[in-house]
Amino acid sequence: MLEIRNLRVHFYTRPVPAVDGIDLTVPDGEIVGLVGESGSGKTVTATAAAGLLDRGACEVSGRILLNGEDLLTLPARRLTALRGRAVGMVFQDPAAALDPLMRAGKQAGEALALHTKLPKSERKAAVLQAFRDVELPDPERVYNAYPRELSGGMQQRVMIASALVSSPSLLLLDEPTTALDVTVQAEILALLKRLNAEKGISMLLISHDLNVVRHVAKRVAVMQGGKLVETGETEALFRAPRQDYTKRLIAAAPKPFGGAAGVRMRGDAGSE
Amino acid sequence: MKTLLKKTASLLLTLLLTSFLVFLAFELIDGDPARTMLGDQATEQRVQALQAELGLDKPFFTRYIGWLGGFVTGDFGVSFSYRQPVWEILAPKLGPTAVTGALAFLLITVCGLPLGLFSAHWKHPAVLAVRTFFEQLIMAVPPFVLGIGLSWGFGVVLHAFTPGDFPALSEDPLGAVRYLFFAALALAVPRIAMTARMLRMSVSGELGRDYVRASMARGATRRQALTRHVLKNALPATVAFLAQTMAELVGSGVIVEQVFGVPGVGRLLVASIGNRDYPVVCTVIVMLAFFVLVSGALADAVNLMIDPGRRGGKSHA
Known part of the structure; x- marks a missing residue:
């Protein structure tokens, strides 16, 4: 379970805090959506939850509790170990998030190589299993492929597999479908839903696109200017948004099944 | 294999072009090897004799082809000023x-x-x-x-x-x-x-x-x-x-x-x-x-x- 308590992140180079006192909980086995426009602090929140904030570049206060341990006070070594085992993170652009010079299989198994003493053969077996879990066709071929030899959708599946391989309890998904084609988007979202249902992995799904969140997340939090403006059950929030900002976000989002509009929206992506 | 062949071909072509340009440069710049070697006091006759000896009286292309033919067979020619094979001067x-x-x-x-x-x-x-x-x-x-x-x-x-x-x-x-x-x-x-x-x-x-x-x-x-x-x-x-x-x-x-x-x-x-x-x-x-x-x-x-x-x-x- 992830519990963020009164988190405040202020980068020294910016006049205002990127995240300004938010409280957010991702209960075990649930998918929580976090929506908001670019620059609203979504990605910084996820980066903090992954324990990846550059502490030399910002001032951080509050608490980020992952299964009871506060990431903000954990010594560096423990934090590193935690990152490799308990949390997985998936990024917006899989082509950029994969090292172009390392084979997909080796990258997907990196967490195991760094944090377990498993022999290479067992690591490979675990990676191949993760590849099957994310429905990658021909896992053996993908294992030996370089990222550029894979399609965008396959690259993102490799990224998800690389996060799953160490059986984390929490996945942080930062705009995981924004860089993908619409049809692939739907496939990836269905995959995330299935992984959540089958493995009980909790997820924090960040998106600027309400439709992405609507069909996957049970609860959703709306962020604006570093603050949470509204939180609630997804359907309830869609039916009766209380805040003006949420209303505007809903109004701005393309209608579900309005294919063309959906494609147009992808252009102004960009997570924080 | 094909890439290697292509690379080698382009390398050889570049070298050929380089040698041609250097040769051409000497044709264009002022100064004649024979005159340089003999100094200001030399008579026109002696200069012409030396030019003939060095092969400088032949047309440009004949000289270039002659030099190139020697070069590719490993004969780098004879230095004008040292009167020694180029290789013997160059090697040390x-x-x-x-x-x-x-x-x-x-x-x-x-x-x-x-x-x-x-x-x-x-x-x-x-x-x-x-x-x-x-x-x-x-x-x-x-x-x-x-x-x-x-x-x-x-x-x-x-x-x-x-x-x-x-x-x-x-x-x-x-x-x-x-x-x-x-x-x-x-x-x-x-x-x-x-x-x-x-x-x-x-x-x-x-x-x-x-x-x-x-x-x-x-x-x-x-x-x-x-x-x-x-x-x-x-x-x-x-x-x-x-x-x-x-x-x-x-x-x-x-x-x-x-x-x-x-x-x-x-x-x-x-x-x-x-x-x-x-x-x-x-x-x-x-x-x-x-x-x-x-x-x-x-x-x-x-x-x-x-x-x-x-x-x-x-x-x-």
């Missing part, structure tokens, strides 16, 4: 030049690369300012100025070597290498700064990429992300830069040899241009061009090994 000069270049290249890689990696971690503004100052200063100093400074400092003041008194490589190899070390230093120092700067920029560029964050999200420390991912990605640009450095060493080497009085290929080249001794000049230039082209091809091959996907033409950069 190769050693000092090769040793100087190799020493300089060694210094550049051994000092420049670690310095670049090391200085990538510096963050303190004062340290950065000092770094920038020295970098700019060192890069701005031309090798011949540095060469004069080093000759004076190590030669005249510290007596680490005697400028102008080069011990023969075959008789006193250690003394010769010691002498050449200072010439190599003059060649290497500006390029050490450039290499360090280049590697640092390439590494810090790579460090900001998403795959570094992704690797850290999998539990890698910053250092692990650096060694596992960043170095390999920063390498192709560095290798290409080092190949370019090798090529530039050839050019600066000519000047540094003058300053240090090293009896190498560079000095031979400068003297031969003055004497309009084109059999020597053409041979030396084609050799240097060959070296430059081969170091470029070598860099390509190394980068292909690092990143086999390049073959497909699509680069990640």
Whole structure:
């Protein structure tokens, strides 16, 4: 379970805090959506939850509790170990998030190589299993492929597999479908839903696109200017948004099944 | 295999073109080898006799084809001014030049690369300012100025070597290498700064990429992300830069040899241009061009090994 308590992140180079006192909980086995426009602090929140904030570049206060341990006070070594085992993170652009010079299989198994003493053969077996879990066709071929030899959708599946391989309890998904084609988007979202249902992995799904969140997340939090403006059950929030900002976000989002509009929206992506 | 064939063909074509241009340049510039050799006092008759002897009375293309035919069969011709086969003059000069270049290249890689990696971690503004100052200063100093400074400092003041008194490589190899070390230093120092700067920029560029964050999200420390991912990605640009450095060493080497009085290929080249001794000049230039082209091809091959996907033409950069 992830519990963020009164988190405040202020980068020294910016006049205002990127995240300004938010409280957010991702209960075990649930998918929580976090929506908001670019620059609203979504990605910084996820980066903090992954324990990846550059502490030399910002001032951080509050608490980020992952299964009871506060990431903000954990010594560096423990934090590193935690990152490799308990949390997985998936990024917006899989082509950029994969090292172009390392084979997909080796990258997907990196967490195991760094944090377990498993022999290479067992690591490979675990990676191949993760590849099957994310429905990658021909896992053996993908294992030996370089990222550029894979399609965008396959690259993102490799990224998800690389996060799953160490059986984390929490996945942080930062705009995981924004860089993908619409049809692939739907496939990836269905995959995330299935992984959540089958493995009980909790997820924090960040998106600027309400439709992405609507069909996957049970609860959703709306962020604006570093603050949470509204939180609630997804359907309830869609039916009766209380805040003006949420209303505007809903109004701005393309209608579900309005294919063309959906494609147009992808252009102004960009997570924080 | 096909790529190799294509590369070889383009290499040979470039060399052919180079030799032609050098030959053409001699046709265009002022000065006749025979007149240069005989001096101002020579009679027109003697000049014409010497021209006939050297084959200079024949048309341009006949001379070029003749030279080329000899060159490809391993006969580099006879030097006008020394009246000796070019190879006999050139061979003893190769050693000092090769040793100087190799020493300089060694210094550049051994000092420049670690310095670049090391200085990538510096963050303190004062340290950065000092770094920038020295970098700019060192890069701005031309090798011949540095060469004069080093000759004076190590030669005249510290007596680490005697400028102008080069011990023969075959008789006193250690003394010769010691002498050449200072010439190599003059060649290497500006390029050490450039290499360090280049590697640092390439590494810090790579460090900001998403795959570094992704690797850290999998539990890698910053250092692990650096060694596992960043170095390999920063390498192709560095290798290409080092190949370019090798090529530039050839050019600066000519000047540094003058300053240090090293009896190498560079000095031979400068003297031969003055004497309009084109059999020597053409041979030396084609050799240097060959070296430059081969170091470029070598860099390509190394980068292909690092990143086999390049073959497909699509680069990640």
